[in-house]
Amino acid sequence: MEKFAILRTPHEIYYGRGALDNVGLEAVARGKKALIVSDKVMDGLGYVSLCQDHLKIEGVESRVYQGIESEPTDRYVSKGLELLKIEQCDLVVSIGGGSCIDTAKAIAVLAKNEGYIGDYRPGCEKVKNKPLPHIAIPTTGGTGSEATDVTVITNTRDDIKMMIKQPAFMPEVAIVDPLLTVSSPQSITAATGVDALSHAIEAYLSKLSHPMTDTFALSAMKLIVENLMTAYKDGGNIDAREAMSLGALQAGIAFTNASVCLVHGMSRPIGALFHVPHGYSNAMLLPAALEFSKEMCTDRLAELGRIFKPGQLLSNEEAADIAVESVKELCSQLNIPNLRNWGIDKGAFDQVIQKMATDAIDSGSPVNNPRVPTQNELEELYQICFDYQFKTEAKVK
Template identity: 60%
Template sequence: MAAFSLRVPGHIHYGEQAFQILGEEASKFGNKALIVSDHIMEKLGYVQESINLLENAGVTPFTFLGIESEPTDEYVKEALNRVKKHQVDVVIAVGGGSCIDTAKAVAVLATNGGSISEYMGNKRLVTQDSLPLIAVPTTAGTGSEATDVTVITNTSNDVKMMIKQPAFLPDVALVDPYLSATSPKGITASTGIDALTHAIEAYISKRAHAFTDTLAREAIQLIMGSLRQAYNHGEDLTARGNMAYGAMLAGAAFSNASVCLVHGMSRPIGALFHVPHGISNAMLLPAVLEYSKDHCKERLAEICSLLYPEMKKESDEISADYLVAEIKQLCSDLDIPNLKGWGIDQNAFENALNKMATDALQSGSPQNNPRVPNHEEIMELYQVCFDYDFTCKQKSIS
């Protein structure tokens, strides 16, 4: 039997009021902190509350609130300058995946030097302990608070770099479902499908193992059971709590088992057409599952049986089809658009197909998929997804 490992943050605090111990946790690392966040979190009051919690614990706070999109190497440079200027002891991310991923890169570069692009593909390895990092997620989606992965766009070549090393794992995660209660419906939908994609891909990945299967199964049940409620009734803290917990478990699952084809294809869409990561995952998930289905129908049938016990008596093929249909229906219920509906110009999209397929393959994620595509198949899948109809049966790529 092969040996497996599981990497998770040093400390995870989950539940209502978890945010309130931010100052206490930060003070364990020193007396100066940089908060990496954005102006939306500032308007919602979470930045000021973070400042108050830190000051009450005797920690001097500084802020970088310049994140206005998905994380880029430019944001990393700007935030890193704040770290150096103020000589902070701990980095704190307050926000969604963009804030957390930026903070991860900053914490590593602060002690290891270089540019974040040098760490792509493990061309450069982290050799020094990074600055302590506390992650406070305010959306239930990326699970970045529980992963050793950061995804940063290289602005020089429009490539989303997925960088994975143990040093990118936060030291502390404070997962408070109350913080996601303010998420609008669109963000709830996109981050929720993002989390679901993490869990499903972790489960069907070629690198899945017993640890990650346990995390992924629980995450899938929580997310499928609560996402519609969180979307339609955002004030429901039980649903929000299930989503926050599910997203964290899904993050830990994929961090240890890897993501697959959806993520490989999603990053180029985000880099070239500036589609938020969760939305691009949702646009791709049903079509990619249809493409992959015959190579993982047993695993998809297991998920189906978890969610719909009445399907246990059916064949794996029928159960896999049923699960994919239910995921399509979920995307439809959450008003997930296809690429055309998002407003992407078809000519520009078709002109980018070759680069997107190349970048997707070079990311490494498609190689973990149960069915590994070639360059032409990825181009064809992109075209299927461009005007994909979530409400009807699609013609699969054979």
């Protein structure tokens, strides 16, 4: 290390089976009335009412905003903030996937700070006032948003996903209970699982990585590689679900402190313009981005290859090749679609490739990549990803 590094995490992290039982005790220490940010799926599963019950036992009132129907947008933030102010809530609790947690982060900050959420993008205003306390409870083993100081909100006017990163967006408390992830369907398990893997990989490859983030990233990669297929095939396997939840949490800690790279820079424009969920867009792009980057990060990719194929005597070049081919094979086994198979129209895609490449560069993430792409290289990568074939000609040996 040439200079000092920083490691930011929530003040408290609960993880493991039954961790949700602690939400009431953490809430009562921070407020009297909570706005629960969630969605209709979580409500239908009974998770929202279960959370309310825990709050009620400790004497904390609650109101629910469950208007989130897709990736987080500035409109969801505005509506949730309006309800919070009407109900005079002094605490925010999010329960759901990354969309719910990211929306709640923005609401907690704007509750104590003026303006539009986009005002707090990198290079713009700094958050001046301490946000409302936020307790984040993920229900997927994927985004890691419960442990990051990042929120990604779509500007609905300009169709741009705004990556907003400041310490104020870090939840005060993260409660990671794998029992809440058992209800995730196969498709969500696959997409969020590869999303978590991409967080760990990019944190490890990032130019901003440091020894602490490497520790979390390597542990996360191992947990995810060893357990994702089991969680996908047998959603009721609690051991696999617990490992995936822990892996996603560790990956979140890693990437919020080391930053992400090419995959995330490219995925945000796809999500903004074609409404592809974040986990899926990351999964669609990950293998091609690794192929593009491999020659500049062979030694680090080799560590991932050895996780996929432990106990083999391999050169770094061989292990790096195995890493890329194994990620491709994993995406194939998880039935990750390419952009065409997702249903994106090729003509519409071609019309916005230049904008997507520009927006990806402007996000600031690609510059952290081991190999930094040019505008033309990004446009070429988007074309490659549109019809990318995950299934390899031969199985990885």
